[in-house]
Every structure is written in structure tokens, then in C-alpha cells.
Amino acid sequence: MRHLLCLSLFALVLTGCASSANIGGMTVADTQAQSQTYSPALKENVQVSDVEGGKKTNPMWTSEIDGPDFKAALSDSLDKAGLLSAAGNAPYTLKAKLVRVDQPLFGMDFKVTSDVEYSLVDNASGKEIFREILSTPYTATVSDAFVGVTRLRLANEGSARENIAALLKRLSALNIEAGQVSLKQ
Template sequence: MRNILVASLVLLLSACASGARTGSMVVPFSPEKNIEEGHPVREAVQVGGVDGGKETNALWTSQISNESFKDALEQTLALHTMLAENDARYRLDVELVELNQPFIGLNMTVKADVKYRLTDTTDGSVLFDEVFHSEYTAAFGDSLLGSKRLQLANEGAVRNNIQLILEKLIGLGNAIDQTASVQIVLGH
């Protein structure tokens, strides 16, 4: 009986790793992040290349693939009416620079460093090229399985990172809008 209990416990705690789920990395819509008609980044951003991600090996640790990161970013931009359907004014290229993961732990904190480059497609100028830092902790209470906690922490760290770029795009759009208003006033 004791051997069965030990074997069951080992099986429970050694579940296979799963990759990050796209839907869990999407930043939910919030009214305070709503993009109004006429905002410079409204329906004006396309996601270019996404690099630096890794495919998950079920026998090792949860990872974030380029494809799932790109899908989560595009879904977030679409929810916040920033994603361009066709000819985009801006191209956002992404590089997952580092995904700092714990090897083991009760609470698992993942830190994500992601580089975003926003290019104006009309003239090729780079509006920003920055690394954004984020983290997320999945607590022991979130899942008994270490591999699941790592997956949750990965998803949360990337979701928080996408939240940061979303805020940057909104702020940049406001700055572009104010610059255009100043130019119009000064031009008269």
C-alpha cells in the first residue's frame, strides 16, 4: 500500500511540462485602455517578427514559443483596437531577450525581458527600441504541480510585459496626437 501511495505521489508531482497558452497571455480589455476614434495608433499597428521564444519539451520545462507570443500580442492589440487589418502605419518587432525561470520552488517567479521596436512604415524611422522588464509569481496554491506553476508564471510574466507595451503604445499615440496638434496650431 505504501509503495502505491509513493508511486502515485511521484506520478502526480512529475507531470509533463506544457507550453504557455496564448489565451492566458492576452491582456483583457479594460475601458481605461480604450482607444478612441482618431487616436494615432488605432488600427495602425502590425506585429512583425517575433524571435527568442522556444518550443516546450514535455520532458523538461515550460517555454514560450514565438508563435504563441505573437498570437497573444496580436489578440491583445485587436482587443484594444490597435491591430491593423491591412496597411499598417507602424510595425512592432519583438525579441524575447530572456525568460528567467526558477528550476524548482514552491512559489515560482518568472522574469521576462522583451525588446520591442516600433517602426513608422511610412519613412522607416524607429520610434522606440526598448527592453521591457516584467515578472509574475505563481504561488503553490495555484497548482500542486511544479510544471504547472512554471507555466502559469511564464504566462503571467509575458501578459504583464504585453501590458507594458500596450501602455507605451497608448502613451506614444497620445504624444503623436499632441505633437500634431501643436504643429497645426503653430502652422496657423
């Protein structure tokens, strides 16, 4: 019994405890967020509703992407892109739902794929302008982090960050003017 307890403690020290994906690790970098051109109608006119889905991390199990943390990273990224409204009643609301986060249980390289459903709604008319599920993979390797739980957290953060970057690219393709919505050519 004593040997089993010692072995368990050694395994815990070697692997560490799981931690949630960090907001900063999920947030798109300034240069990437600002590299897109957006419709003037979206500039500083988007608010983010609560994010559906996501899971709290159990420190004794695996790293997860928490809904409120994903919302914070999404809001920070939209702010860096110049799209987030400072007012409480913005013309457009962005809704997000973490549909699925596909994670490996073990391995050397951890590939995580995040599927997030986004919906952009015109608040004046209630009309949905855009709805799409974006699926983005990200792989964290042993060179990124030797400890597995850290590597999984980095893969979660990378997948979420790439998903938000894909959303920003998709939003830059929207042309919104006087009630007309089209894709930029």
C-alpha cells in the same frame, strides 16, 4: 531495476508533463487593454512582425514561451486595445524579441521574469519611433497550482501577459501626430 522504473513512473504522474505557455494566458484582458487611451494615429494602424526568440517546450523538461504563441497573444492584446490593423500594409510595424525568460528550476513559488525588446517602426519613413526592453516579473504560488510544471506555466503566462500590458501602457504614453512623436504628459 523494476523499482527504479516504478519510481520514475510515479514521479512523472505526480509532476506531470510540461506544456507551453498558452496564448489565452498570455493575452491581456479586455478591460486592461481598453483602459488606456492611445494616439489616434495608432488606432487600428499597427501590425506585428514575427517575434524573435522564445523556445519550444520539451514536455519532459520545463514550460517555455514559444515565439509564435507570444506573437499571437501580442496580436490579440493589440486587437483588444483597438490598435491592430486588419489590413496587411499598416502604417506601423511592431517588432518584438524575447530577449530572456528567467525561470526557477524548483521551489514553492515560481517567479518568472520576461525581458522583451519592442520596436515600433513607421513603415512610410522606416524611422524607428520607439525601442525599449521591458522587464516584467510574475509569481505563481502553490495556491495557483500544486503541480510544479503547471505552476511554472502559469508564471510564464503571467510574466508574458504583464510584459504585454506594460507595452500597452508605454504605447499609450506616445503622442504621434503628423510626423511628430513625443511622450504624453
